[in-house]
Every structure is written in structure tokens, then in C-alpha cells.
Amino acid sequence: MGAVAAHILRSTITLSHAIHIDGSPTCFVQAGGDTVLRAALRAGLGFPYECNSGGCGTCKFDIVGGEVHVLWPEAPGLTERDRRKGRQLACQCVATGELAIKVRTDPEYVPRILPRRHRARLIATADVTHDIREFRFATENAAEFLAGQYASLVIGGVDAPRAYSMSNLPNEQGEWHFQIRKVHQGQATTRLFHALQIGDEVEIDGPYGLAYLREDNPRDIVCIAGGSGLAPMVSITRAAAAAGLLGTRKLHFFYGGRTPSDLCGEPFLQELAGFGDAIVYHCVVSDGASAKAIDWSGNVGFVHEWLPRLLGGDLARHEFYFAGPPPMTQAIQEMLMVTHRVPFQQIHFDRFF
Numbered sequence: 339m340g341a342v343a344a345h346i347l348r349s350t351i352t353l354s355h356a357i358h359i360d361g362s363p364t365c366f367v368q369a370g371g372d373t374v375l376r377a378a379l380r381a382g383l384g385f386p387y388e389c390n391s392g393g394c395g396t397c398k399f400d401i402v403g404g405e406v407h408v409l410w411p412e413a414p415g416l417t418e419r420d421r422r423k424g425r426q427l428a429c430q431c432v433a434t435g436e437l438a439i440k441v442r443t444d445p446e447y448v449p450r451i452l453p454r455r456h457r458a459r460l461i462a463t464a465d466v467t468h469d470i471r472e473f474r475f476a477t478e479n480a481a482e483f484l485a486g487q488y489a490s491l492v493i494g495g496v497d498a499p500r501a502y503s504m505s506n507l508p509n510e511q512g513e514w515h516f517q518i519r520k521v522h523q524g525q526a527t528t529r530l531f532h533a534l535q536i537g538d539e540v541e542i543d544g545p546y547g548l549a550y551l552r553e554d555n556p557r558d559i560v561c562i563a564g565g566s567g568l569a570p571m572v573s574i575t576r577a578a579a580a581a582g583l584l585g586t587r588k589l590h591f592f593y594g595g596r597t598p599s600d601l602c603g604e605p606f607l608q609e610l611a612g613f614g615d616a617i618v619y620h621c622v623v624s625d626g627a628s629a630k631a632i633d634w635s636g637n638v639g640f641v642h643e644w645l646p647r648l649l650g651g652d653l654a655r656h657e658f659y660f661a662g663p664p665p666m667t668q669a670i671q672e673m674l675m676v677t678h679r680v681p682f683q684q685i686h687f688d689r690f691f
Contacts, residue, residue, distance in 0.1 A: 355433040360402045360440040368433050374399070374406070375428035376453065379546070384447040390429050390490065390546050391501055394689040395420075397428040404437035409498075451482050451545055458514060458542045460534055467602045469520045470566055472505065473530060475542060477512040485551045485577030486570045486659060488688065489514065489544025493529050499543065500526040503570035503661065505606075507577055514542055519566035549659060549686040551577045557657040557684070559589040560649065562641060562670060563603065564662030568593065572606045574659050575617065584616035590649060590656075592620045594641030594666065597628040620648055642670045646678070653678040659686045 354369040357377065366381035368374060375397050378385035387397040392413030398420060409430045416427060428441070458475035465471050481504075483489070488503040506515040520527045534540075551574045559578055561571040571591065578589055595601045601621045607613050622637040622644050623629045629638050637644055646653060653674060660670050667687055674680040 356436050357433055358436075358438045359443070360438055362443075364443075368437075370455070371432070373409070373429050374431045374433060374437070374439070376543070378428065379449050379453055382449060382452055384443040384445050385428060385441065386444055386447050387429060387546075388548070388689045389415075389501065391499075392427055392430045395427065396689075398425050399428050399439045399441040400425055402438040402440050405434050406431040406437065407434055447548070449545075450484060450550075453544050453546055454479075454482075456512075456542045458540050460536055460538050460540070461513075462536070466517055466568070468599060470517055470568065470602060471520070471531060472515055472517045473534075475514045475516075475540065477514065477542060479512055480510045481506075481508055481512050481514050483508050483545035485573040486549045486686070487545040487547040488570065489516075489542050489546065491516075491526075492541035492543065493526055493534070494538075494540070495529050495533070496526045501546070502566070503547070503573070504545075505569035505572045507573065507580060515569075517566055517569040517572070547688045549661065549688045550574075551581075551659070552657065552686070553578075553581055553583060555657060556587060557655060558587045559583070560592070560645070560656045560658045561589065562592040562594070562645070562658070562660035562662070562666075564594040564641060564666045567661030567663075567666075568603050570661045571659060572603065575607060576610065579610040579612060579617070584612045587616070589617050590620060591617065592622065592641050592644065594622045594624060594662070596623070596625045598623055598632060598634050598636075620644065640669065641666065642673050645670075645673070651678075654680045654684070656680075657684050657686075661687060664689070 354367050356365055357368055358365045366378055368377035375385055375387055388394040392410050392415050395415035413427055413430050456477040458477045461476045462474040463471055483504055488501050490499040490501050492499045502516040502518055504514055505517045520531050561574055563571040575589055575591055578584055593603045604619045607617050607619055622641045624640055626638050660667055674685055
């Protein structure tokens, strides 16, 4: 980071800046080094967003007056047309003074729990697979979130926050559990897997995300996970069981892995009442050669291909939650909405890139 940029960011940490929404009496304050988006969400505003990290483009806005410092100028969430028109991503902008913006807020995005920053201490780790590990952190305050949401972790030695979903349930003890997949040469996961020790501290900022469990409908639930998308789906399943939702409906849990050694999730579900009856686990391996090499007798293919085979043709009878690699989530979304006409209101996921 250049000296000028570093100076700007240091200034925003010590100064507060008013941000006005054009055509509205709404004004909120950016403080503490927040981005425009996080400041809006902490103020309880319905600012549209998904990934909170520059990839999806949902938080686009126009500057009416004032200036911003852009944290990631090349963020893929902006198209070339957006750049020509001067549009910005709220998750990648820090106001450098009083700011006026144009954005259409939406009640759907109003946070049900306002995001907060917490100092958190690592208290335990446990391997889930050969490349997924659960990290458990504790904060002094209660862990307040909705099942399926994520938080942003600020890790010492890592250049930017990373978003990870919680796998546990909200609790008064202040425990936040994350099931994180190791990324080859990934800066954050290298630090987490190889440098972070029990007792070390990180900052947890959250909760964020809109793909949380909806309890107010009678439809059967389908959770679909791949990679570390396991965490939010485990949290949703735990919450559905704890809320008593599975007395009158089923929950189908799908996990897709490249090889049989990548499959996981079932042990977490086996701990819940109703496993094998109200909770049904389905696993799918995409690498047919690896499956054949060990005489794998389970499902082979892409996980989305198995949904209609195992659930039947009328997928619109279900409520869908999913998380995982972008190609998987894109394929699921297209199949549900285009091929099977599942209403958008029954499809819940946060886009990450």
C-alpha cells in the first residue's frame, strides 16, 4: 500500500464522516475504518449487498458529492460499463470526507441483527477432512447471529478481512465456530492453519448475509454444500432441529465433493434428533475415476444433477439453501430457477468469489 493510501486509511480510523443518501433524509456515519457498506449496515439501513468482498456487485452505488478511497480498484464486481459511469462498490469504498451517494435501499436488506466488531480468542481446532478444519473462537459478548450467516475475520498478517460462515448456533457463551477449507497458497488459510495458536486473537465482525434459515413456512428444507460451504448448511440444519421444524417436515442435506476423501458433514448431522428419518444425508462425488479406484458405490456426478433424481420432479415444494464454490452455486441457481421454475423467494444463498 502506498504512503498516501495508508495515510488516508489511518485518517478514516480516527475520523467520522457523514454519508447522505440522495433524495432522502437518511444520513449515517462512517467511523472506525468501516467501508461505506458496513457503516450503512451498522446503522440498520437496508443497503443491498451479498458477498461484502468485491465480487458480486450487489452493493453498487453512484457518488453525488464528495470523494472515496477505493480499497480494491480492480474488484470484479464492477463491469467496464460501471467503471465508465463512475459507479462504485460500497464494500470497497471508504469515505474520505462528507459524502453524498445515490442508492436504492431495500427493506429486505435491513439487518435483523446489527453487525458488531468483537475481539475473539482461538480456543480449539479440529480437523473435519484432509483440507477442512474447524476453528472455534470465543468473545466476551454473546455470539449473536442467524443460522446460515457469515462473519468477517480480521487476521494478523493478512492484508484484508476474510468472510467465513458460522457452523454453530447463536449462544450466550460467545462461541463462534468456522469450518474453513485450506486454499493452496492462500494468505489467510496459511495463517490460520499453520501460524495461529490457541490463545491468539483475531477480530470477528458480523453477522452478515441473507441466506439464513426461514422458519415461517411449511416446506421441506434442502441444504446443499460443497467445500467449506459445509459450515452454514450445518448451522441451518442444527437450527431447524433446535426449533422443532423437523417434526412435520423433512430436511435433505446434500454434500458434493470431488473425491470420496472430500466428503463430510454426516457426523455433525448424526448428533441431531431425527437423523436418518427427518434428516436425510446425500453425498455425491464428481470425480468418477477416483470413485472407481476405491470401488465407491455411492452417487457420482455433480451435486445439482442429483437433486431431481432424489427429491422428485416437483422441486418447487422445497425451500433451498446452498453454499459452496461459485460454479456449483451458479449451476444450482440456474437449474432451480430456469429448469424447475422454483420461485426466487424459496432460494437462499450468498454469492462468494
